[in-house]
Amino acid sequence: MNRVFVLIGLAFSNALRGIRSASTTSLMAVLTIAIVLVLVGGAALLVHNMSSILDEFGTELQLTAYLEEGLSEAEQRDLVERVAAAPGVERVELVTKEMALERFVEIAGSEALLAGLEENPLPASLEIQLRPEARTAEAIGILEASLDGLPGIDDFAQGREWIEGYARAVSMVRIGVVAIAIVLGMAALLIVANTIRLALYARQDELEILALVGASRTFVRVPFLLEGTLQGLLGGALALFVVWGAFEWLQPQLREGLELVVGRAELHFFTTAEALWLVVSGAALGLAGSIMALVGGRT
């Protein structure tokens, strides 16, 4: 057992010696992994936040049905009851023409905009609150279709299309991030493999001497695997630090911009587990690169 610990210790010290003796190429490998993971991690963080904004929309999602002009109070009340009975509907609130006007004036801050109009141009509407499970663009579409035939309903607010478009954009960006991660990951893999291969050639004399004194293949190979893994780990940690720095730096401006566009926005950094994943991805890239180098190398 003691020998196993000695061999593990030696593997680590040989790996560190390898990194020190080829510090420039090691640094290049670390930076390559860091750059790749900054790009992939940054994009993942973007998708992560886009998705959470989408989720927030979902919780506030309601459907607005505009009513035809000239409906009597009884007809309006009848519509409220019929809509409330539709699947996925939690609550229905009638907003009369007068209430709509009051809201408009409240939002606009004055009645000046309506000064030239002889009558209230705002339609009465039904604000339909949805049950949590029905707060998706698809469910709203189904509900819309079922309510569309009801007499008295003129039109629906266009929120659904906007949300659908946004959800499509999120899913496209997500696919894009995965594609970029694969391409950049492959590039990083090749660069790490090349770095380790260069280290193998640079240390050919050492490998020859190790073989002469009876070093097993494992004894020779493990330090190289550790070297790649350590480089990856460093690259991952560096990437996490850069992504975090950029996030902290950009967050105030981004939040301000988002508040203008979507009303309010909470931006989130990675959770601890997600942040660890980024660092572990770096280590995995480094390890995979080393394996590639050793499979093709002469050890």
Place this chain on the structure above:
Amino acid sequence: MRRRAANATGEPPVRMYHVSKSYMAGQYALHDVSLEVRRGEFVFLTGASGAGKTTLLELIFAAEEPSEGQILVLGRNVARLGASAIPALRRHVGVVFQDFKLLEDRTVEENVRLALDVIGTPRRDARSRVFGLLKSVGLQHRRFHHPRSLSGGEQQRVALARALVNEPEILLADEPTGNLDPDLTIEIMDLIVKASTRGTTVMVATHDHSLIERYGKRVLRLDGGRIVEDVPAMGAALGGGP
């Protein structure tokens, strides 16, 4: 003492039966060589450059595979050794080269310790054994120096210490004094001979006839890849041991 299993039965540690090595069809580096080397025996391999001395040594420590014939080293058939079994064999065979083969970025102590590191010898044990070995070759005071700050003779003594630190059953030396002046040559050869008196089987390739005459050991003379002469040790000729 460690690992003497193969020889406990009295089997010769090195046996070759009709061994040939060819790198190109029809051209032999070694041709139909058969020999036995007994435990603790000291053998000089001599012959002109290209006679096959280095090839013969390389076959014994499994750096090369024979094209024909059988080689038994410490009871193991070298021709049939898998890649994973070669390191285990080499831990019983110390090798010394003309060009020392030391790692420039490691100290004398670290260079000697390599042979112990590969088998996971705990650091404290390794250090004390390395110190003992370096003391026996007169270099204990240089253990923290790097090879480039040592003379050729000192570097070869370090290489010899590395080859012996694992207490090998066989020591192979390929022109170990080829780069050294006459005084240092004798110094190194005395150390190698001393190893053989402790029971290590030693094979030294050299074309320095003065050494062969000085030590009076068994001599295998090679020419064109064949053993053309096998001269027993002087003591043996007179009825003594190796």
